[in-house]
Amino acid sequence: MADKIRVMIVDDIAETREQLRKLLSFDPDIEVVVMAGSGEEALRSVTQVFPDVVLMDINLPGMDGIATTSKIVEALPTVQVIMLSVQGETDYMRRAMMAGARDYLTKPPSADELLDAIHRVYTMRQKMGTGPLMPIPGMPQVAGTVSRAANAKIVTIYSPKGGTGCTTLAVNLAIALQMVLGADAKVCLVDANLQFGDIAIFMKLQAARTIADLAPHVQDMDFDLLRTILVSHSSGVQVLTAPATPEDAEVFRDSEVEESGANTRLKAILEFVRQEFDYIIVDTAHQVDDVILATLDVSDLFIVVTRPVIPEIRGARQFIDLLRKLSYTMDKVSLVINGVDTKRMGIQPEAIERAMMPAMVHIPYDERIALRAANYGEPLILKNTRTPIGQAIINFATEIQKYFAQTVEETVPVSEAQKRPGIGRLL
Numbered sequence: 001m002a003d004k005i006r007v008m009i010v011d012d013i014a015e016t017r018e019q020l021r022k023l024l025s026f027d028p029d030i031e032v033v034v035m036a037g038s039g040e041e042a043l044r045s046v047t048q049v050f051p052d053v054v055l056m057d058i059n060l061p062g063m064d065g066i067a068t069t070s071k072i073v074e075a076l077p078t079v080q081v082i083m084l085s086v087q088g089e090t091d092y093m094r095r096a097m098m099a100g101a102r103d104y105l106t107k108p109p110s111a112d113e114l115l116d117a118i119h120r121v122y123t124m125r126q127k128m129g130t131g132p133l134m135p136i137p138g139m140p141q142v143a144g145t146v147s148r149a150a151n152a153k154i155v156t157i158y159s160p161k162g163g164t165g166c167t168t169l170a171v172n173l174a175i176a177l178q179m180v181l182g183a184d185a186k187v188c189l190v191d192a193n194l195q196f197g198d199i200a201i202f203m204k205l206q207a208a209r210t211i212a213d214l215a216p217h218v219q220d221m222d223f224d225l226l227r228t229i230l231v232s233h234s235s236g237v238q239v240l241t242a243p244a245t246p247e248d249a250e251v252f253r254d255s256e257v258e259e260s261g262a263n264t265r266l267k268a269i270l271e272f273v274r275q276e277f278d279y280i281i282v283d284t285a286h287q288v289d290d291v292i293l294a295t296l297d298v299s300d301l302f303i304v305v306t307r308p309v310i311p312e313i314r315g316a317r318q319f320i321d322l323l324r325k326l327s328y329t330m331d332k333v334s335l336v337i338n339g340v341d342t343k344r345m346g347i348q349p350e351a352i353e354r355a356m357m358p359a360m361v362h363i364p365y366d367e368r369i370a371l372r373a374a375n376y377g378e379p380l381i382l383k384n385t386r387t388p389i390g391q392a393i394i395n396f397a398t399e400i401q402k403y404f405a406q407t408v409e410e411t412v413p414v415s416e417a418q419k420r421p422g423i424g425r426l427l
Ligand SMILES: Nc1ncnc2c1ncn2[C@@H]1O[C@H](COP(=O)(O)OP(=O)(O)O)[C@@H](O)[C@H]1O
Pocket: 159, 161, 162, 163, 164, 165, 166, 167, 168, 169, 338, 339, 340, 363, 364, 365, 366, 367, 368, 370, 371, 374, 389
């Protein structure tokens, strides 16, 4: 006989737990292995009993169902959580899904709904393979397994001209996301300005190894190797730094270029790293080349930065026009206007938006704060959350979250991006 589906029930009301258990007892393929009355209790049991499926009440006293779910999924990515909630809490649904829940049912569920959902998520789990990613005490680590339930959202920050603030924004956005999402979130910052990347300077990081050390291993990458190359910042953000010298970036030059024009090594690295994170923020250099095309192919959101200065606006606009010619999915492209100083500058951000597209956020000009941050290697968001520039960056992180909350159900498969004509033929 096939193994039974092992189910855990989490609800603070004993009667509800009992009703659910009764409903499940009608299905010979399901076995309730444990019941918990709180999130804390659920967390203690989950690593002991390794259930296949967890039925989670959203409203729990203490740690709520959403926080408990994200902790469970973090520790055991293959556990499938089904969230249960009373009617009228539909706005919780998105949060539950973002936390890693696989399905969502209204209380009280009918027997059919409940059994269907359990069988469905269990089938999904079997397709995912097994092997927990996060080190669980007493459990050997499995190298090379596909780890998290959901792939990271990749957000690339780009401008055709240098000096617009891409690195400043990428660094501070990554930290702000970590702040907004909490310590459990996994945020990675990748410096894809391969020749002249300066994220390590902006964050005062000593990197013994860099993305150049990963490049020769695209065929045989594993998570153990990746972990030795990522550098941890005090904010919790993990950083994949740029090659130490422009010559070291040569290893990406030998790489093959796809028909679409994308650098295969960088693309493979980003595709691999995304398995381990919730968000990846990518900083880039300022041209259109195979490296930028690789980021365009894998990005879920591609942000073009400009300051309110005519040559930069023109460059940004030409780039966006190029994307349109290449039939790039424009839903994935957004604009950020940096260095906005309405008192000093003649060009209003609204005029730039009319010429291009609405901006996700306007970041104010603050030379003192930005320069100090760059010179001391202390990202400005760490000490300036209450200043206008800090507030704008927090707002940026929140807008990114909202963007993905809205596109959860309609994510465009990456392969869509690859259907565009090769840039080599266009330029
Ligand atoms: N909003 C801002 N206000 C004032 N100065 C800024 C702002 N954003 C960035 N800067 C400064 O502009 C310079 C270039 O920024 P950087 O992030 O290195 O740009 P890029 O990566 O696009 O070349 C840095 O000295 C930085 O401190």
